[in-house]
Amino acid sequence: MTSPYVVHHEGVELFTLPPDELWREITDWRRLEGWWSWLHGLTVEPDEIASASRLRFSIVSPLPYRLNLEVDFVEVVPQESIRATVSGDLLGDARLHLEEHASGSKLTLVWDLEPAHAPMRMLVRVARPLIMRTKDWAIAIALRTFRRNVGA
Numbered sequence: 001m002t003s004p005y006v007v008h009h010e011g012v013e014l015f016t017l018p019p020d021e022l023w024r025e026i027t028d029w030r031r032l033e034g035w036w037s038w039l040h041g042l043t044v045e046p047d048e049i050a051s052a053s054r055l056r057f058s059i060v061s062p063l064p065y066r067l068n069l070e071v072d073f074v075e076v077v078p079q080e081s082i083r084a085t086v087s088g089d090l091l092g093d094a095r096l097h098l099e100e101h102a103s104g105s106k107l108t109l110v111w112d113l114e115p116a117h118a119p120m121r122m123l124v125r126v127a128r129p130l131i132m133r134t135k136d137w138a139i140a141i142a143l144r145t146f147r148r149n150v151g152a
Contacts, residue, residue: 005114005121007135016104023079023098025150035149051076091116
């Protein structure tokens, strides 16, 4: 049985860039903090996105709340996929899959995350529709910014 606190996301996006170029844009992590004002303290150890590397960052929303996250890359297949675990203020798993498509590339992003702390867990439980709409809104804004910056 799935936890009532898990927030699931499964999104498919088409990009005009071929997979090798889109992969370069996705994994060039040093530019991301400049693109999104809500992203703070972004670091990767070691200095590249690869299997066994760790991404650390904070998400600062317009609400008076900061999410501190660590993403451990369990498996990275260059130009194809990323499998990761998430810890910190959210807990769970995430997957990214990239494949060639007639338009350029098809990117699939899936995650199952749940809040680690009681106040946010309760919010997910009692205000799930609002949480889901807010998640979808934030993803749409992040994608628009990403597309604008990479020309895809």
